[in-house]
Amino acid sequence: MNLGRRERVRAATIMEITETARRLLVKDGPDAVSLRAIAREMGMTAPALYRYFPSHGDLLRHVVGALFNDLTDGLVDALAEVPDHNMYAKFDAACRAFRGWAHAHAKEYALLFATPVPGVGQAEQVDFAAECGRRFGMTFLNLFRDLWEKHPFPVPADDQIPAEVRDQLADYRERIQADLPLGCLLVFLQCWVRLHGAVSLEVFGHLDFALTDIEPFFELGVVEIAARLGLCPDPFADPPDG
Known part of the structure; x- marks a missing residue:
């Protein structure tokens, strides 16, 4: 236009x-x-x-949206460099891109994931920041859906999920209009919590008490999350950069 x-x-x-x-x-x-x-x-x-x-709040929400777009663009670029058939490499690339952006933009990361702007991220929000945040979230969810469709992994049946969690997952599925089993969404959230938690603890310095070189520890965590999803690294693939 x-x-x-x-x-x-x-x-x-x-x-x-x-x-x-x-x-x-x-x-x-x-x-x-x-x-x-x-x-x-x-x-x-x-x-x-x-x-x-x-207002000042409107300005901050616009900044948050721009930051989410910057982060998401980095994820999209990283995923585009990996062949579609190599799902482990795609998962690994997304995790690395997320961690890399967090390290390169620690203060921006803190605004997005440590001290969120009031109102941003609420389900009913329809402003610029919320839409950009959803775009970021859907990048990971779409990768997860692609993995599920190509290589389904074990997930708990609905009746194996506690009712209090099951009902919330059903509401979440309706909000995002995802055609996925509730058990699949549960595993998605569990994997996201582990990835996000690992990156946040590292970026905010809460692992320094035990580790001086955190990257190998992070890579071990990625391999373990990938294994939960039925993914194994290709022993013949070139080692990733960074």
């Missing part, structure tokens, strides 16, 4: 505001991302920014 001059200028300004907010976040933390500080960095007045973002 071709944008008119006014729309192009507005889009460019929103991008500049977002990039300025991200620089302030990285430099001084989330408390430094204020409309006044951004206006000062851009040579604008704070009231002028209200034409683009009506």
Whole structure:
């Protein structure tokens, strides 16, 4: 779609505001991302920014959305480099890309996964940040669905899942409109919790008490998660970079 001059200028300004907010976040933390500080960095007045973002919360949610898109684009690029038939390599690439982004953007990662913006991530939210967050989540879920369809792995039957968990999984499945067994969604969440927990503990320095080189420990965890999904590394494949 071709944008008119006014729309192009507005889009460019929103991008500049977002990039300025991200620089302030990285430099001084989330408390430094204020409309006044951004206006000062851009040579604008704070009231002028209200034409683009009506509140500080709206601005932060837009930054969160942009960060989710940046992270998701990295995952998509990493997955695209792996042949479709090699599901272990795809799973490994996604895990590595997630960890790599977290290390390269630790403060942005903290905003997304440690100190979320109020309202972001709630099921009823339909704003930019929530949509970008769902795009990130669906990248992993679509990989998981692809794996399930190509190489189904053992999952608990519905009657083996505690009722309190089963009902929540059913609600989750309806919200995301996923044609997957409840047991499959349970395994997906369990794998995600383990991956996310491992990366977060590492990035926030909570494994330093025991480990000085965490990468081999992380790789061991990826192999164990993959094994739960019936995936085994190809002994003839080239070792991954990074």
